[in-house]
Amino acid sequence: MLYVSTRGGVQPVNFEQVLLEGQAEDGGLFLPAQYPQLTDRWDSLKRLSFSELAYEIVSLYATDIDSKSLRTILHEAFTTFDEDNVVPLVQIEDLHILELFHGPTLAFKDVALQVLGRLFEHVLQTQGRVLNILGATSGDTGSAAIAGVQGRDGIGIFIMFPDGRTSQLQELQMTTVREKNVHCLAIDGSFDDCQRILKSIFNDIEFKRHASLGAVNSINWARIMVQIVYYVYASLRYDEPVTFSVPTGNFGNILSAILAMRMGAPIRRLVLGTNENDILARFFISGEYKRGAVQQTLSPSMDIQVASNLERFIYLYLDGDSERLVRFMREFSENNHAVLRQNGRIDTTIDAYRVDTDETIETIRKTWDSYGYLVDPHTAVGVAAASRTQSEGPIVCLATAHPAKFPNAVNQAIGKSLANHPRLDALLEKDAHKVKLPSDQEKVRSYLEANIIS
Numbered sequence: 001m002l003y004v005s006t007r008g009g010v011q012p013v014n015f016e017q018v019l020l021e022g023q024a025e026d027g028g029l030f031l032p033a034q035y036p037q038l039t040d041r042w043d044s045l046k047r048l049s050f051s052e053l054a055y056e057i058v059s060l061y062a063t064d065i066d067s068k069s070l071r072t073i074l075h076e077a078f079t080t081f082d083e084d085n086v087v088p089l090v091q092i093e094d095l096h097i098l099e100l101f102h103g104p105t106l107a108f109k110d111v112a113l114q115v116l117g118r119l120f121e122h123v124l125q126t127q128g129r130v131l132n133i134l135g136a137t138s139g140d141t142g143s144a145a146i147a148g149v150q151g152r153d154g155i156g157i158f159i160m161f162p163d164g165r166t167s168q169l170q171e172l173q174m175t176t177v178r179e180k181n182v183h184c185l186a187i188d189g190s191f192d193d194c195q196r197i198l199k200s201i202f203n204d205i206e207f208k209r210h211a212s213l214g215a216v217n218s219i220n221w222a223r224i225m226v227q228i229v230y231y232v233y234a235s236l237r238y239d240e241p242v243t244f245s246v247p248t249g250n251f252g253n254i255l256s257a258i259l260a261m262r263m264g265a266p267i268r269r270l271v272l273g274t275n276e277n278d279i280l281a282r283f284f285i286s287g288e289y290k291r292g293a294v295q296q297t298l299s300p301s302m303d304i305q306v307a308s309n310l311e312r313f314i315y316l317y318l319d320g321d322s323e324r325l326v327r328f329m330r331e332f333s334e335n336n337h338a339v340l341r342q343n344g345r346i347d348t349t350i351d352a353y354r355v356d357t358d359e360t361i362e363t364i365r366k367t368w369d370s371y372g373y374l375v376d377p378h379t380a381v382g383v384a385a386a387s388r389t390q391s392e393g394p395i396v397c398l399a400t401a402h403p404a405k406f407p408n409a410v411n412q413a414i415g416k417s418l419a420n421h422p423r424l425d426a427l428l429e430k431d432a433h434k435v436k437l438p439s440d441q442e443k444v445r446s447y448l449e450a451n452i453i454s
C-alpha cells in the first residue's frame with residue numbers, strides 16, 4: 001500500500017515512513033491510495049477474534065511489516081486489555097454500548113496507542129534508528145502515549161503538561177510510570193504554553209533531526225487505521241446495518257468509522273456528538289467551518305475548536321482534489337472561517353448534534369436510572385446525540401472512557417459515589433515522579449539535550 005498526502009505535494013510513501021513521519025512534509029496528512037474492500041469476506045471475518053480481525057484489516061494497510069511480526073505486535077497489544085474480547089459490546093434493552101476503555105489507561109486511545117508503541121519499536125529496530133517523542137497534553141493523550149511506549153527499546157518519551165492544571169488522576173497516570181525512557185515535564189504555565197514550546201522546538205528543523213524528535217498526536221495514520229478494526233468488529237455482531245454514535249473532538253475516532261464504511265462495513269449511518277465546542281456539529285449541519293473560542297466542559301478531551309483530522313475528511317469529500325483542499329485550509333487559517341458547501345448539509349449519512357453540559361449530566365443520570373449503566377461525560381455526549389437521531393436499526397454508542405476517569409462529574413450526576421476502578425485507586429499509593437520546568441523553551445530544550453536517546 002502506498003500513501004499520499006492530502007495536499008498533494010509529496011511522492012507516495014510506504015507505511016513505515018507514514019508511521020515514523022506522522023505528518024507529510026508539505027503540511028498535509030497521509031491517506032492510503034486505496035481502500036481495500038471487505039464485502040466478500042463477511043462470513044469468514046465474523047468468526048475471528050478481535051486480534052485476528054485486527055490482523056486481517058491492518059495487514060491490508062501496513063503492507064511493509066512482515067506478517068509474523070505484525071501478528072505478534074497486534075496480539076501483544078491487545079493482551080494488555082482487561083477483557084478477552086478487547087472491546088466488549090454491552091446490550092441492555094435498547095442501549096448498545098461498545099466499551100473501548102479496557103486498556104491500560106482506561107480510555108479509547110489505548111486501542112491504537114498500544115499498537116503504535118509496538119510498531120514504532122519494531123520499525124526502529126529494523127531500520128537501526130531511535131525516536132524521541134515530544135508531546136504536550138492536557139490529559140488523556142499523554143498517559144495513553146506513555147503507556148504505549150514505556151520500557152520500549154530505542155524510544156524516549158517526553159510529555160509536557162501544565163503543572164497543577166490536569167486532574168490528579170490524569171497526572172498520576174503519567175507520573176507513576178517508573179520506566180527510564182519516560183519523562184513527565186510539569187511546566188509552570190498553561191496548556192497553551194506547553195503547545196507553544198512544542199511548536200517552537202519542532203520548528204527548529206536542525207534540532208528536530210539531531211534529536212530524532214517525533215510526535216504521537218492524533219494525525220498519525222496508524223492510529224486511524226487501528227481504530228477501523230472496532231467498527232468492523234462491532235458491525236459484524238449484528239444481522240442488519242448499524243448506526244454508530246461517536247463523541248468527537250479531533251475527528252479521529254469518527255474518521256475511522258467513515259473509512260470502515262468505505263471498506264464496505266455494514267454501517268447505516270453515523271451520529272457525531274460534540275460538547276459546547278461545536279465547530280464540527282455546526283460544520284456538518286451548515287457546510288461552514290468557523291472557529292469559536294475554546295470552552296471548558298465536563299468532557300475535556302473534546303474541548304477542541306480545530307479538528308486536525310477533518311482535513312482528511314475534506315480531502316475525501318473533494319474526491320482527492322488537493323488544490324481545492326489547500327485553498328480551503330488556507331482560507332480557514334487566514335480567516336478562521338471557510339465554507340465547504342453553501343447552506344448545505346455536508347453528508348447525508350452523518351447526523352451531527354451539540355450536547356451541552358446540562359444535557360450531559362442529565363444523560364449520565366438517566367442512563368444510570370433507566371439501565372443501571374454508568375457512562376463517563378464523553379460517552380454521555382454520544383448517548384445523548386444518539387437519542388436525537390431518527391436512524392433505524394440498532395444504534396451503537398462508543399464508550400470512550402471509563403467513568404472512573406471522571407469521578408466528579410459522574411458521581412455528582414447520579415448523587416452517589418460509584419465511579420471508581422481499582423487501578424485508579426492504586427495510583428494514589430504509588431510514588432510519583434515529575435520534572436518541574438519553567439515555561440521556557442530553552443529550559444525544555446536543555447532537558448531534552450541531556451536526556452534523549454541517541
Ligand SMILES: *Cc1c(COP(=O)(O)O)cnc(C)c1O
Nearest residue numbers: 249250251252253301378400401
Ligand atoms: C480523545 C478522546 C475523545 C475524542 O476523540 P477524537 O478522536 O479526538 O474525536 C473522546 N473521548 C475521550 C475519552 C477521549 O480521550
